[in-house]
């Protein structure tokens with residue numbers, strides 16, 4: 018009973034498929050009220066972890082506490098308070114969108130049938146599916162199905178939402194909607210655990226993240242903690258490519274060409290070297306600077322560093 | 333449960349099967365009607381020869397024809413689809429996180445299959461009576477014992493027959509439910525269930541396996557005729573119920589063992 | 599995480615079922631404690647039971663070492679009213695019958711076939727036979743209450759050729775017992791062989807062991823209900839065979855008077871009704887045809903008691919559809935009379951089996967079962983008895 022401060026807590030969570038350890042000794046700590054990003058390359062074990070959290074798969078070893086209940090032992094009392102989207106939506110193609118939601122709502126014996134229609138309509142409204150509610154679900158587009166899946170997670174007021182790649186297949190409006198939806202739910206006090214491939218999205222939504230790689234948790238903490246673990250970089254747009262390259266090298270940096278002959282970037286790998294010093298040096302050397310940008314460590318770089326190459330990120 | 337029923341009966345597939353079952357008595361009645369001039373040779377399914385005299389016998393002929401093949405086939409489809417179908421759609425995981433509860437889901441799924449058995453049997457029987465009444469004269473029905481019951485009493489017995497056949501199919505449904513928990517491919521579970529029904533009937537036809545017969549879930553399938561005797565013989569109904577209960581217990585607990593320990597990975 | 603206990607029920611249930619099945623039969627095997635009775639007392643007790651009223655389910659099964667005729671007929675669909683195959687089927691098959699008895703004059707036996715039924719109803723002087731499959735009813739008037747039984751026996755023998763259906767009815771255990779008790783001779787050992795439970799009732803076991811070396815019958819065990827004296831089961835053991843050759847017994851029995859309506863039989867509309875002539879009429883008909891000389895009417899009885907042989911006269915084989923020609927190898931058509939309307943496949947199947955079962959012997963063809971032998975001589979006589987074929991052959995040559 019480690020207090021009421023953690024919505025999700027795992028200890029040495031492990032899942033073995035045959036010989037492969039799909040999840041290996043994961044210790045997650047998701048504080049209540051946080052928006053928690055769960056990152057990792059394809060096949061790193063995110064969905065498998067989520068399945069174990071929800072009691073769909075049994076852990077090979079390790080412990081899970083969800084909303085202060087042990088999983089899967091207390092599933093009956095815990096799961097009604099958890100909304101979930103796991104590995105994409107699943108629908109009955111022969112039922113309408115509304116009937117699909119009614120079916121899933123009825124599966125939970127704690128929900129009240131009296132308020133069912135109202136709650137289903139509210140959930141549909143929230144994901145912008147009201148107009149397509151009567152349509153058979155097999156005629157739904159990918160994004161519409163995804164919205165239906167999110168609506169399913171929102172059928173009842175939840176303490177915890179576990180969303181596995183919620184913006185998958187959504188159009189830009191949909192993505193934005195989901196983002197603002199998550200923010201508003203978070204404002205209401207709901208803890209949100211969201212796995213994603215979209216780093217930019219995670220950066221915008223989440224206050225905490227964890228990174229999985231090959232079944233292991235390689236980093237966990239607030240966004241800033243993760244960022245500060247990385248290094249800042251400068252980006253210089255200039256017609257004098259060769260001169261700029263020389264100046265940066267002279268400062269002890271390793272400039273990286275960007276495939277274009279008018280942009281050059283470099284990591285501020287020299288301790289104590291500030292971006293403004295770099296700019297002054299360029300100007301002193303008569304390098305014509307068209308644009309200068311200094312940025313903190315990007316999450317993307319941090320990931321590549323943590324998870325190795327081959328992290329195939331969209332966007 | 334209600335939700336399960338609506339889902340089951342909103343499927344096109346379910347209605348297609350019920351329609352196919354309804355077609356059996358219609359086909360029999362029409363064929364007999366069209367060729368009713370020829371003298372019956374004493375061949376063909378039981379009760380066939382009585383149809384021209386009394387249309388109500390269409391129900392019985394159709395039931396006799398449907399029991400060995402068509403009913404097990406449709407029950408195989410419904411029972412094999414119970415868990416595997418949800419797993420295949422992926423909806424199983426959402427039902428379980430709802431949370432539906434694994435035991436409750438099994439029970440509801442089984443009840444749904446049982447209801448389908450009853451509706452399917454009733455479809456055959458009632459369609460048979462209706463089409464028989466339309467195409468042939470109807471009147472008091474001669475029972476196997478040579479006694480005669482009126483139309484009202486006959487319908488009472490038809491209802492009992494439907495009950496008997498439903499009970500007969502409960503064991504197969506339990507087997508289908510268990511097989512359905514083994515796989516995420518519903519077609520496989522359906523085929524395996526229907527195939528088992530066929531195998532059991534083949535074994536039941538081999539006199540060398542006499543000792544095995546009382547243990548086969550198909551053993552009393554044609555015993556429904558005991559409700560067409562005067563006085564009604566209940567022993568086969570009771571034996572059948574006990575046998576089917578045994579199958580339900582064995583395969584129900586197997587299904588429970590399997591489903592409650594299964595990782596839902598679809 | 600050990601979730602294996604969830605498989606526990608699946609392991610326990612089959613064990614429980616097997617245990618229940620085993621203990622169920624163990625209970626049935628347990629021998630009840632009953633006041634001792636001598637064999638003579640038991641025989642008298644049986645004799646007092648003929649007035650009793652009861653009903654129940656009788657299971658009959660036989661293992662005569664014959665090829666199973668059931669294989670040749672499709673399940674649930676034989677429509678053969680052909681006497682030969684029906685007799686064979688009743689001889690070799692297993693049957694369940696509902697039996698209703700109210701004293702010596704009212705009885706109804708319903709042979710429960712799959713999707714069909716055969717009924718014999720005896721109500722005072724009326725006897726009905728009804729077959730649901732062919733929808734045919736046969737009616738016979740029994741001349742006189744007391745003589746009815748003896749008369750019926752004789753008539754059945756006599757008219758076997760004409761109305762074999764009447765003979766094809768499995769008897770109640772009581773009737774069977776009567777038949778066997780009638781054969782008791784001084785050489786027969788009659789003993790009380792402990793007690794048993796039949797159909798949930800306590801019963802005495804009466805054991806008849808013929809000493810006669812010629813008979814095939816090893817022993818006959820009769821279970822006699824301890825309360826009423828009604829025979830509940832009969833088991834016939836053939837010599838040199840471990841499994842009983844024939845058993846008939848109640849699997850359930852109820853000693854309350856059956857509803858009187860059960861013994862009222864009216865043939866259903868649309869049924870073919872045949873009136874069986876009374877014995878006198880039959881005799882009269884035959885005499886009118888002027889054939890008394892060439893048809894020795896009565897079957898001849900050779901020997902006595904357990905090794906009794908019944909010889910049917912020369913015309914019988916033909917009438918039964920067993921026509922063997924002049925000692926030549928019998929073709930299919932000759933073995934069995936093919937009637938119009940019979941399923942050709944069925945006929946072929948039954949004939950093949952019949953031919954398989956018949957063996958060539960000196961002066962005819964014989965059918966040997968573990969309990970009964972039948973000899974069809976080349977000149978068309980039929981000899982049958984619970985003796986070996988050699989005894990029949992010897993009898994035929996006298």
Ligand SMILES: Nc1ncnc2c1ncn2[C@@H]1O[C@H](COP(=O)(O)OP(=O)(O)OP(=O)(O)O)[C@@H](O)[C@H]1O
Nearest residue numbers: 034035039057058059060061062063064065066597
């Ligand atoms: N049913 C299964 N049987 C065997 N191995 C599996 C199974 N499901 C997943 N795995 C393996 O487990 C590992 C983790 O898979 P998982 O689905 O958790 O990855 P993920 O992080 O969700 O990937 P993605 O980003 O593509 O969704 C993978 O290597 C996968 O091959």
Ligand SMILES: [Mg+2]
Nearest residue numbers: 063064104181
């Ligand atoms: Mg995944």
